[in-house]
Amino acid sequence: MIRGALDSNAYDKIYGAVHGISGVLGENFIELSERARTEEHFTERLSLSPAMFLGSCRVKMPDPVDEPEIYDQIFRTLEKMNVGAFFYIGGNDSMDTVTKLSRAAKSWGSHIRFAGVPKTIDNDLMLTDHTPGYGSAAKFIASSMLEIAHDTYIYDIPCVTVVEIMGRDAGWLTASAALARNEYNRTPQLIYLPEVPFHRTQYIEDVRQALKKSKNVVVAVSEGIRDEKGVYISAKEAVADKFGHMQLSGVGKVLENIVKRELHIKVRSIELSILQRCAGHLTSAQDLRESMEQGQKAVKLTEEGCTGFMPVIRRISDEPYRYEIGQVELAEIANKARSVPREWINEAGNDVTEDMLRYIRPLIAGETGTEWKDGLPVYVPIPHLNHAGE
Amino acid sequence: MIRGALDSNAYDKIYGAVHGISGVLGENFIELSERARTEEHFTERLSLSPAMFLGSCRVKMPDPVDEPEIYDQIFRTLEKMNVGAFFYIGGNDSMDTVTKLSRAAKSWGSHIRFAGVPKTIDNDLMLTDHTPGYGSAAKFIASSMLEIAHDTYIYDIPCVTVVEIMGRDAGWLTASAALARNEYNRTPQLIYLPEVPFHRTQYIEDVRQALKKSKNVVVAVSEGIRDEKGVYISAKEAVADKFGHMQLSGVGKVLENIVKRELHIKVRSIELSILQRCAGHLTSAQDLRESMEQGQKAVKLTEEGCTGFMPVIRRISDEPYRYEIGQVELAEIANKARSVPREWINEAGNDVTEDMLRYIRPLIAGETGTEWKDGLPVYVPIPHLNHAGE
Numbered sequence: 182m183i184r185g186a187l188d189s190n191a192y193d194k195i196y197g198a199v200h201g202i203s204g205v206l207g208e209n210f211i212e213l214s215e216r217a218r219t220e221e222h223f224t225e226r227l228s229l230s231p232a233m234f235l236g237s238c239r240v241k242m243p244d245p246v247d248e249p250e251i252y253d254q255i256f257r258t259l260e261k262m263n264v265g266a267f268f269y270i271g272g273n274d275s276m277d278t279v280t281k282l283s284r285a286a287k288s289w290g291s292h293i294r295f296a297g298v299p300k301t302i303d304n305d306l307m308l309t310d311h312t313p314g315y316g317s318a319a320k321f322i323a324s325s326m327l328e329i330a331h332d333t334y335i336y337d338i339p340c341v342t343v344v345e346i347m348g349r350d351a352g353w354l355t356a357s358a359a360l361a362r363n364e365y366n367r368t369p370q371l372i373y374l375p376e377v378p379f380h381r382t383q384y385i386e387d388v389r390q391a392l393k394k395s396k397n398v399v400v401a402v403s404e405g406i407r408d409e410k411g412v413y414i415s416a417k418e419a420v421a422d423k424f425g426h427m428q429l430s431g432v433g434k435v436l437e438n439i440v441k442r443e444l445h446i447k448v449r450s451i452e453l454s455i456l457q458r459c460a461g462h463l464t465s466a467q468d469l470r471e472s473m474e475q476g477q478k479a480v481k482l483t484e485e486g487c488t489g490f491m492p493v494i495r496r497i498s499d500e501p502y503r504y505e506i507g508q509v510e511l512a513e514i515a516n517k518a519r520s521v522p523r524e525w526i527n528e529a530g531n532d533v534t535e536d537m538l539r540y541i542r543p544l545i546a547g548e549t550g551t552e553w554k555d556g557l558p559v560y561v562p563i564p565h566l567n568h569a570g571e
Numbered sequence: 572m573i574r575g576a577l578d579s580n581a582y583d584k585i586y587g588a589v590h591g592i593s594g595v596l597g598e599n600f601i602e603l604s605e606r607a608r609t610e611e612h613f614t615e616r617l618s619l620s621p622a623m624f625l626g627s628c629r630v631k632m633p634d635p636v637d638e639p640e641i642y643d644q645i646f647r648t649l650e651k652m653n654v655g656a657f658f659y660i661g662g663n664d665s666m667d668t669v670t671k672l673s674r675a676a677k678s679w680g681s682h683i684r685f686a687g688v689p690k691t692i693d694n695d696l697m698l699t700d701h702t703p704g705y706g707s708a709a710k711f712i713a714s715s716m717l718e719i720a721h722d723t724y725i726y727d728i729p730c731v732t733v734v735e736i737m738g739r740d741a742g743w744l745t746a747s748a749a750l751a752r753n754e755y756n757r758t759p760q761l762i763y764l765p766e767v768p769f770h771r772t773q774y775i776e777d778v779r780q781a782l783k784k785s786k787n788v789v790v791a792v793s794e795g796i797r798d799e800k801g802v803y804i805s806a807k808e809a810v811a812d813k814f815g816h817m818q819l820s821g822v823g824k825v826l827e828n829i830v831k832r833e834l835h836i837k838v839r840s841i842e843l844s845i846l847q848r849c850a851g852h853l854t855s856a857q858d859l860r861e862s863m864e865q866g867q868k869a870v871k872l873t874e875e876g877c878t879g880f881m882p883v884i885r886r887i888s889d890e891p892y893r894y895e896i897g898q899v900e901l902a903e904i905a906n907k908a909r910s911v912p913r914e915w916i917n918e919a920g921n922d923v924t925e926d927m928l929r930y931i932r933p934l935i936a937g938e939t940g941t942e943w944k945d946g947l948p949v950y951v952p953i954p955h956l957n958h959a960g961e
Binding site for chain 1: 620622627710713715719724750842843844845846849851932935936947948
């Protein structure tokens with residue numbers, strides 16, 4: 182997107198709002214065009230750096246009708262800075278923010294164009310084949326699952342390993358664990374997603390059956406699996422510490438304890454934790470390419486006068502993988518989340534289908550040229566987010 | 572080591588014992604020389620594959636005086652196979668096994684030479700500067716800590732992140748987290764190792780002070796930290812589930828809960844888990860080179876008739892990094908573990924010194940050419956460890 186704007190004749194400066202809309206409200210901007218022009222390799226390094234360079238926020242914007250003054254402030258700030266187009270990057274919450282801004286801009290009579298730019302590892306935005314960020318997270322998850330498989334094989338006793346993967350409401354990330362299977366590795370043998378209710382007794386039976394075929398059973402599970410009443414499994418087995426405070430166990434721990442109690446064999450659980458969203462050194466080349474293309478498309482469309490839209494990916498074919506970049510109205514996106522289709526999960530609800538794998542496979546393709554120095558990856562410095570009161 | 576033996580005139584076949592000494596006792600061998608000669612890229616891929624290709628075991632060998640018959644069986648098996656030299660790869664427990672074998676061989680009158688070959692991420696073997704495996708694990712830990720740092724910076728509210736790292740008795744792995752610091756990143760601000768007793772009140776004060784300087788505080792902690800009486804911190808705050816079963820929390824969770832209760836701010840904990848020992852795609856080139864050199868040295872020394880030894884690394888200088896491969900008697904190694912020297916930990920016991928960093932830095936240097944296919948790393952198939960009763 183920075184590249185799209187630098188190449189553009191319509192724009193001469195690019196500002197970044199630090200911590201998203203909070204940065205706009207607090208007039209906390211950094212001039213990205215300046216850094217891109219003066220710092221060597223800035224955009225390349227930035228494209229491979231983990232997490233969000235501009236930071237994140239948890240601001241839920243009010244309805245423009247209820248609190249017009251906050252929109253008034255934002256538009257005055259942006260017009261004062263002579264802003265022609267405003268791009269807001271993120272997932273569903275970010276699309277909600279930019280949808281409201283876009284709508285308010287129309288009634289306010291602002292000429293600023295507003296675009297949402299998709300970026301979320303959750304892959305749960307509507308009306309797009311997949312979202313930038315997802316392919317890279319899936320690549321980390323599948324690679325880690327393969328490495329974990331090698332680690333489980335070292336034992337000569339039966340062993341169950343439960344791997345907890347992100348995904349509160351959708352199973353996209355957990356499904357990618359299945360890509361670790363190859364001609365010698367059948368793990369993970371069991372995969373549980375939030376889209377299908379989780380049954381404790383069925384789970385015990387699934388593990389028992391899997392142990393008959395392999396000494397080393399690996400279970401991939403979404404953090405957000407629920408029972409048939411919709412209650413999170415992680416919430417059902419809360420534990421109390423010695424002070425009596427209740428603690429939410431991770432769902433991996435819960436599934437570990439079920440195996441321990443019911444099957445009395447060696448079992449452990451692993452959380453892939455935030456590494457799955459920040460392992461910049463394992464960025465997927467395909468994912469990076471598509472995110473650049475969507476950013477550039479967003480810039481181009483605003484140049485043509487478009488507003489209130491989000492670029493999307495439309496898949497043309499799986500093998501060979503072909504796609505095109507399109508666009509949809511922001512109003513069609515906001516406040517809905519996309520789940521894994523039921524038909525991409527097997528009937529028993531403990532695995533994904535070959536259709537699901539055909540969908541993910543092209544998205545993890547290709548490696549990026551991470552730059553290394555003194556044995557560590559080189560990322561873009563983030564001084565603007567670094568300090569507290571200094 | 573395979574390469575050393577393939578190049579040797581003294582040996583014409585290489586057998587691998589599946590699951591270590593269990594494989595010898597059960598006469599479960601695979602012919603590695605055959606695979607190395609017929610499978611393309613076998614040794615290169617094997618050198619980058621995660622975990623242990625031959626598997627692991629938990630057999631504690633009895634004293635040869637107490638149970639001579641088990642040694643009798645082993646020597647008869649090995650002589651029947653016409654074995655000239657026996658190499659046992661691992662950490663302290665493996666060195667204990669091969670020390671006993673070597674000692675028993677002498678009284679049994681066997682001509683087989685016995686060598687221990689060091690390989691443990693724990694880095695706790697005596698009389699060697701460091702052990703193969705450590706540099707790669709340290710590279711994974713330092714890279715992940717830098718990526719986690721980027722992830723913590725996204726929040727605009729104070730936040731503490733506790734990262735639990737392996738190390739039951741020694742802090743070598745946790746110390747490597749400090750390598751993530753650079754010109755813009757000061758995290759982890761606090762590092763706690765098992766070598767120094769952990770004080771809860773001091774920890775709370777440390778975090779409070781760190782939060783004055785930075786919004787984002789990262790704590791790196793060894794799983795094995797203990798209080799002044801030697802009691803594991805993880806054991807002190809066991810929690811009960813709803814059935815009343817006590818569960819050991821990870822130490823990261825314990826430190827998370829202390830911050831939550833005492834400081835009432837956003838806090839989370841992360842376990843790097845087994846990924847730190849199996850992330851083959853992040854192997855350190857320097858570590859790989861040294862492990863090859865030590866394997867080749869072991870083969871060469873047995874050719875010269877040596878037995879009962881382990882190759883070691885002797886450091887000549889830190890910058891530029893220079894070392895030589897030497898050897899020590901197995902009897903000097905076994906049953907002692909090497910800790911981080913107190914002088915490499917700061918006086919307050921909450922950080923490591925520049926001497927510690929100078930020690931680790933050269934060991935994580937350089938990247939290896941991981942081979943990728945369809946977006947995933949290519950490793951050596953492990954069919955011999957794969958299945959249960961099939």
